[in-house]
Amino acid sequence: MSDRGTPTYPAGTMQALLTTDLVTPQTRRVLAQRLKSPPIDCPPVLDPTELATLRAVCARLIPQPDRAEPIDLAAAVHDRLARNEGNGWRYAAMPPDLEAYRLGLLGLDELAHRMGGAAFVDLEAQRQDAVLRAVQRGEVGKSWRALPVALFFEELLAELVECYYSHPLAQDEIGYVGYADAHGWQAVGLDKLASHEPRPLPPVEQG
Amino acid sequence: MLRSPRKDTARFALTDVVDAVVIGTGAGGAPILARLARAGFRVVALEAGRAWDPPRDFATDERAQSALFWNDERLSAGEAPVHFGRNNSGTGVGGSTLHFTGYVPRPQPDDFRLHSESGVGADWPFVYGELEPYFEEVERVLGVSGPDPYPWGPPRRVPYSLQPLPLNGAAELMQRGCAALGLRTSAAPNAALSGSYYQPDIGWRPACVNRGFCQAGCSVGAKGSMDVTYLPLAVTAGAEIRADSFAVGFDVDPHGRINGVRYIEDGRERFQRCRQVFLCGGAIETPRLLLLSGLANSSGQVGRNFMAHMGLQVWGRFEEDVRPYKGIPGGLISEDMHRPPNSAFAGGYLLQSIGIMPVTYASQVARGRGLWGEALREHMRGYNHAAGINILGECLPYASNYLELSSERDGRGLPKPRIHFTLGDNEDRLCAHGEALMREIWAAAGAHDIWAYPRTAHVIGTCRMGTDPGAAVVDPDGRAFDVPNLYISDNSTFPSALSANPALTIMALALRTADRFLARGARGEN
Numbered sequence: 001m002s003d004r005g006t007p008t009y010p011a012g013t014m015q016a017l018l019t020t021d022l023v024t025p026q027t028r029r030v031l032a033q034r035l036k037s038p039p040i041d042c043p044p045v046l047d048p049t050e051l052a053t054l055r056a057v058c059a060r061l062i063p064q065p066d067r068a069e070p071i072d073l074a075a076a077v078h079d080r081l082a083r084n085e086g087n088g089w090r091y092a093a094m095p096p097d098l099e100a101y102r103l104g105l106l107g108l109d110e111l112a113h114r115m116g117g118a119a120f121v122d123l124e125a126q127r128q129d130a131v132l133r134a135v136q137r138g139e140v141g142k143s144w145r146a147l148p149v150a151l152f153f154e155e156l157l158a159e160l161v162e163c164y165y166s167h168p169l170a171q172d173e174i175g176y177v178g179y180a181d182a183h184g185w186q187a188v189g190l191d192k193l194a195s196h197e198p199r200p201l202p203p204v205e206q207g
Numbered sequence: 208m209l210r211s212p213r214k215d216t217a218r219f220a221l222t223d224v225v226d227a228v229v230i231g232t233g234a235g236g237a238p239i240l241a242r243l244a245r246a247g248f249r250v251v252a253l254e255a256g257r258a259w260d261p262p263r264d265f266a267t268d269e270r271a272q273s274a275l276f277w278n279d280e281r282l283s284a285g286e287a288p289v290h291f292g293r294n295n296s297g298t299g300v301g302g303s304t305l306h307f308t309g310y311v312p313r314p315q316p317d318d319f320r321l322h323s324e325s326g327v328g329a330d331w332p333f334v335y336g337e338l339e340p341y342f343e344e345v346e347r348v349l350g351v352s353g354p355d356p357y358p359w360g361p362p363r364r365v366p367y368s369l370q371p372l373p374l375n376g377a378a379e380l381m382q383r384g385c386a387a388l389g390l391r392t393s394a395a396p397n398a399a400l401s402g403s404y405y406q407p408d409i410g411w412r413p414a415c416v417n418r419g420f421c422q423a424g425c426s427v428g429a430k431g432s433m434d435v436t437y438l439p440l441a442v443t444a445g446a447e448i449r450a451d452s453f454a455v456g457f458d459v460d461p462h463g464r465i466n467g468v469r470y471i472e473d474g475r476e477r478f479q480r481c482r483q484v485f486l487c488g489g490a491i492e493t494p495r496l497l498l499l500s501g502l503a504n505s506s507g508q509v510g511r512n513f514m515a516h517m518g519l520q521v522w523g524r525f526e527e528d529v530r531p532y533k534g535i536p537g538g539l540i541s542e543d544m545h546r547p548p549n550s551a552f553a554g555g556y557l558l559q560s561i562g563i564m565p566v567t568y569a570s571q572v573a574r575g576r577g578l579w580g581e582a583l584r585e586h587m588r589g590y591n592h593a594a595g596i597n598i599l600g601e602c603l604p605y606a607s608n609y610l611e612l613s614s615e616r617d618g619r620g621l622p623k624p625r626i627h628f629t630l631g632d633n634e635d636r637l638c639a640h641g642e643a644l645m646r647e648i649w650a651a652a653g654a655h656d657i658w659a660y661p662r663t664a665h666v667i668g669t670c671r672m673g674t675d676p677g678a679a680v681v682d683p684d685g686r687a688f689d690v691p692n693l694y695i696s697d698n699s700t701f702p703s704a705l706s707a708n709p710a711l712t713i714m715a716l717a718l719r720t721a722d723r724f725l726a727r728g729a730r731g732e733n
């Protein structure tokens with residue numbers, strides 16, 4: 001890695017592969033569905049202020065300046081909360097997920113006022129990052145009301161990251177093509193690649 | 208085309224008094240169901256999850272496949288709160304074997320007498336030799352691909368059925384790093400087929416295609432999950448499997464015998480009359496159901512001694528293209544640390560190379576390194592060059608690690624379980640030893656940016672097996688001391704965690720429990 005640097009992969013790999021018989025019908029169905037933005041068809045469970053804060057947080061934790069239309073992580077989180085779905089466990093020290101998000105987003109906004117004199121959404125990106133770093137490092141007290149701050153940050157970050165890297169475009173970004181599942185893989189050792197596995201783009205000359 | 212058992216197995220009516228109800232169709236329940244059906248018993252299995260048709264239903268997508276996990280919320284307490292869900296739980300016909308890795312090294316003889324050996328932990332009430340014929344039987348039925356000879360443990364009386372699976376990138380790197388340090392490695396025994404494989408009453412199963420998705424469901428039937436092995440055997444022999452059937456309680460007669468199981472199907476409560484019950488729900492749902500029912504707990508041991516294997520991982524980035532999504536995830540093994548010399552802890556661990564899917568990896572990067580922003584995206588662009596090793600290490604039983612019912616209700620209206628888990632000194636020392644060694648291995652293999660992710664794997668204990676009715680829930684045959692016609696068969700009865708992945712032992716123990724039950728019957732004692 002040190003010699004070649006972090007690879008950058010070509011865009012569009014998945015959309016090209018999805019039309020081929022290298023992908024099984026059930027996998028194609030799931031990915032094609034996710035490529036569309038998730039519909040918010042449930043009654044809202046976060047109010048407009050909370051949702052705006054969540055969007056602003058998403059934009060800092062997983063910034064997507066390279067995308068004209070960023071993958072909508074806030075909508076994915078909201079959709080899950082509205083459907084009251086979980087992942088099978090929760091830190092016993094945390095309140096239930098929806099309550100945790102409400103308390104956490106409120107706490108972030110209060111901290112933004114304390115640290116930057118404005119609501120989180122109104123702070124500059126650098127200030128927003130400073131607020132998030134303070135939360136992650138536990139420099140802002142142990143808990144906001146019933147919410148353990150460090151655990152809230154860990155859970156929030158893990159959920160956003162899982163949403164992001166579940167998305168076909170993000171999987172393209174990291175050169176993942178495990179979804180090309182119809183025939184499996186013959187080339188499995190080090191540096192062995194099938195013809196339909198993406199190669200990194202040549203490094204761009206700097207300066 | 209091999210099909211998973213579906214809903215068309217109906218054979219018995221609720222008004223029938225069946226010989227046995229088996230609760231759960233995973234590694235603990237499926238072998239028993241097959242054994243009893245083969246012996247001519249009228250048996251019904253209740254499975255909380257649905258019946259899948261993997262070739263059609265299983266997408267190669269982590270999010271879509273999360274339906275295989277037990278997603279009812281569990282509350283994780285203590286200083287090392289256990290992550291449940293995809294890490295260690297399952298639902299569906301086949302239970303968590305639907306997404307187990309299929310890594311099936313046997314425990315070694317000294318694992319069964321940890322207390323005698325070290326003065327801590329617990330001994331099993333029988334020796335390795337009791338399970339050896341059952342290990343052989345399970346390995347044959349599942350079709351295990353593995354090396355001959357196998358370098359550790361007692362010499363195998365029967366070689367593995369199939370040649371080892373091909374090594375993927377992570378396995379090759381671990382081989383390189385271990386060789387540099389003088390550690391022995393071997394292709395690991397995996398319950399996935401390196402060639403097509405035939406078993407009577409199961410039929411032909413196809414070879415593994417190296418899709419790398421074992422932990423989110425095998426779509427081709429190459430992995431030896433219960434839905435393509437013991438459950439077809441059971442159904443062929445006359446067993447009935449009821450999917451989407453969630454057991455909620457028992458009716459007990461004045462003599463303390465269970466005379467039927469209450470369960471929810473399609474939102475309605477039903478009652479299946481039966482002569483025997485085999486409870487095989489795993490180390491969380493089994494004690495939970497017993498605590499809900501107030502059964503089998505005169506010892507006060509139901510829910511106690513919860514254990515989870517030490518599963519600490521060490522990751523690194525390599526120049527080479529690893530492509531962690533390809534090949535059998537646990538390709539390589541080393542058991543050289545089964546009992547490390549001069550160690551400051553009891554027991555030991557094995558080393559395993561890791562394949563990993565991107566969402567799981569990203570989640571671990573978020574939790575373990577706390578990366579976000581551009582640093583996170585930069586790290587993740589190196590996913591194809593990431594490789595990991597983990598330990599699978601002993602965890603001692605402690606009374607203070609336990610499961611209880613909380614006052615919070617889940618979607619079914621039942622109390623959520625709360626699981627308290629804190630590592631002891633033994634676990635801390637074992638993990639530190641493993642982390643230091645794995646960092647050395649990765650450095651020797653040429654890794655950059657080496658980092659450790661502390662984690663646990665598997666859920667064990669909570670209904671311990673023993674010889675003293677005052678200190679154990681079940682006897683060495685798996686029979687509850689307090690309820691003469693209740694058997695428990697799953698990882699909950701393990702007195703100690705063993706330094707090997709549990710699925711193979713759960714299945715072997717299930718067959719032994721079934722045989723002990725049948726032998727009692729032959730003596731007229733059931």
